[in-house]
Amino acid sequence: xxxxxxxxxxxxxxxxxxxxxxxxxxxxxxxxxxxxxxxxxxxxxxxxxxxxxxxxxxxxxxxxxxxxxxxxxxxx
Numbered sequence: 001x002x003x004x005x006x007x008x009x010x011x012x013x014x015x016x017x018x019x020x021x022x023x024x025x026x027x028x029x030x031x032x033x034x035x036x037x038x039x040x041x042x043x044x045x046x047x048x049x050x051x052x053x054x055x056x057x058x059x060x061x062x063x064x065x066x067x068x069x070x071x072x073x074x075x076x
Contacts, residue, residue, distance in 0.1 A: 001069070006041060053073070
């Protein structure tokens with residue numbers, strides 16, 4: 001399972017992502033090779049590419065967001 005913390009909200013493009021749950025907030029990729037760039041709390045940039053149907057969970061934690069995903073849904 002992948003895990004990152006960020007202080008910035010991640011933008012999910014509506015033509016690439018669909019919110020499928022509110023508790024927890026979960027987004028699902030609508031096509032292959034959907035790219036996300038995430039800046040972690042130490043200002044390091046992470047680039048992730050998701051397969052079609054890949055999911056990312058977003059949890060609000062005091063002053064930041066915790067993002068989790070299944071590594072099998074990420075393209076290398």
